[in-house]
Every structure is written in C-alpha cells, then in structure tokens.
Amino acid sequence: MRFVLAILLTALLGYILGLFLPWWAIAVAAFIVALVWQQRPGKAFLSGFFAIFLLWGVLALVADIRNDHILGNRMSELIAGSKMPMVLVAVSALIGGLVAGMGALSASVLRPAPKKAA
Numbered sequence: 001m002r003f004v005l006a007i008l009l010t011a012l013l014g015y016i017l018g019l020f021l022p023w024w025a026i027a028v029a030a031f032i033v034a035l036v037w038q039q040r041p042g043k044a045f046l047s048g049f050f051a052i053f054l055l056w057g058v059l060a061l062v063a064d065i066r067n068d069h070i071l072g073n074r075m076s077e078l079i080a081g082s083k084m085p086m087v088l089v090a091v092s093a094l095i096g097g098l099v100a101g102m103g104a105l106s107a108s109v110l111r112p113a114p115k116k117a118a
Contacts, residue, residue, distance in 0.1 A: 003047055006037050010051035014100065026052045026096055027103030034107035041108045048104025053097030060089040 010033045017025035030048035039047065064072045064085050072085025080087065 002037070002039065003043055006033055006039060006044075006047040007051040007054075009033050009037065010048055010100065010104070011055045014052050014055055023096075024099065026056075026100045030100035030103035031107040034104035035111060038111060039108055041105055044108035045101040045105040049097040049101035052100035053093045056096035057089060057093035060092045064089060 010030050013029040013033060014026040017029050021028075030052065034044040034048060069085045072088050073083045076082065076084045076088050
C-alpha cells in the first residue's frame, strides 16, 4: 500500500511541478516524496520510476493522439527511419522514469535507516 501511495504522490507532484518548472523537476518531485515517505532504496527507485514512466507515457500518448500521430510519425521517421510513434512515447516515458527513479534513489540513500531497538 505504501508503494502504491508513493507512486500516486510522485506522479501528482511531478505533474504539478511539470506545469511550472523545467522537465527535470520530476527528479525533484521523486526526491521529495522519497525523502518524506521512507522506503528501501530498491522500492524507492521503482516507485519513482513507475510514477513518472506512467505519467509521461500517458501525457505523451495523449499528445500524440490529439495531433493524429503527425508529429510522432515525422519525428520517428527522422530519427529511426520508419514511422513508429509509439516507440517515441515509450522512449520518452523511459527517460522520465529513469530520471525520477534516480531522484528517488538519491533521497532514499541519503535518509538514515531507522534504528532497531536492541
């Protein structure tokens, strides 16, 4: 449950910060959530990754569908030589997920682990 809430909170904060700040604000959003919501480093990375991967994937897909795949087809033809707009959506989501995952991992490693009672 904690993992799912971290994903939702990271996606929400990433979306809000993305409206006003540059693209790399997603790393800040994932960092803040992972700093406040303590998780193990692996889970922190995955929650940040999945949150922004899904967010950017959905946002890129909606933008691609809204313009009838015109920009996606042209850019994929320019970059890859063939019309594959969904690959661009997946690559965008992957890059965003990696950036956010690294931000969350950084916060998780910086925060000291809770001490067990002896």
